[in-house]
Amino acid sequence: MKGGKNRLRRIEELVREFIELIGDDPNREGLKETPKRVARMWVEELASGYWEDPSKYVKLFSIEEYLRYEDIVLVKDVPVRSICEHHLLPFFGKAHLAYIPTEKVLGFSKFARILSVYSRRLQLQERLTQQVADFLDSTLRPKGLLLVIEALHTCALVRGVEEPMIMTTITSRGVLRDNDELRSEVLSLLMRSNSLVNYVRFT
Numbered sequence: 001m002k003g004g005k006n007r008l009r010r011i012e013e014l015v016r017e018f019i020e021l022i023g024d025d026p027n028r029e030g031l032k033e034t035p036k037r038v039a040r041m042w043v044e045e046l047a048s049g050y051w052e053d054p055s056k057y058v059k060l061f062s063i064e065e066y067l068r069y070e071d072i073v074l075v076k077d078v079p080v081r082s083i084c085e086h087h088l089l090p091f092f093g094k095a096h097l098a099y100i101p102t103e104k105v106l107g108f109s110k111f112a113r114i115l116s117v118y119s120r121r122l123q124l125q126e127r128l129t130q131q132v133a134d135f136l137d138s139t140l141r142p143k144g145l146l147l148v149i150e151a152l153h154t155c156a157l158v159r160g161v162e163e164p165m166i167m168t169t170i171t172s173r174g175v176l177r178d179n180d181e182l183r184s185e186v187l188s189l190l191m192r193s194n195s196l197v198n199y200v201r202f203t
Helices: 004-021 034-046 110-119 125-140 180-191 196-202
Strands: 060-062 073-084 089-100 104-106 144-153 166-174
Touching (some): 004 034, 073 144, 089 125, 089 166, 125 144, 125 166, 144 180
Antiparallel strands (some): 089 144
């Protein structure tokens, strides 16, 4: 990552200043290492998606001889963890993907990898849903694609209304956008036996 050391050092300085500005002492025992830890956390984890190309995780398998027009691939309950750009607080939940392949399918674990790249940036859930769907649509060229993300936003949980509200965002492409009956069927399959409530409760 170009400029990585300078970036880490500068973020560390800013975190120290932030601690001072909110009224605490960055030199006290419990906070001495906090600026360094926070800088590494942001650069190496929470914001690492800015320096990653999701294309490196694409692995396609050609199985066109087995596919029919109506065949659907579902990937459910993929964890989503990101940072809301409005308050720099986490939102987390699950993503569910459905697509109707043309000639190729995506390696099973790759959806989670691609989702992670876009999630590890400052995000809006609405934008995240669109970005991931656009990337998958341009990569897979499926007959149809539908992506659902459900997430709990801690900015609503710890401030403001202070309620555990869950946002659901849905976007679709191709026949899963244009065929209402097929879209409804696929949505029903994706949302069936949804365990998000238990995920939020016990995570």
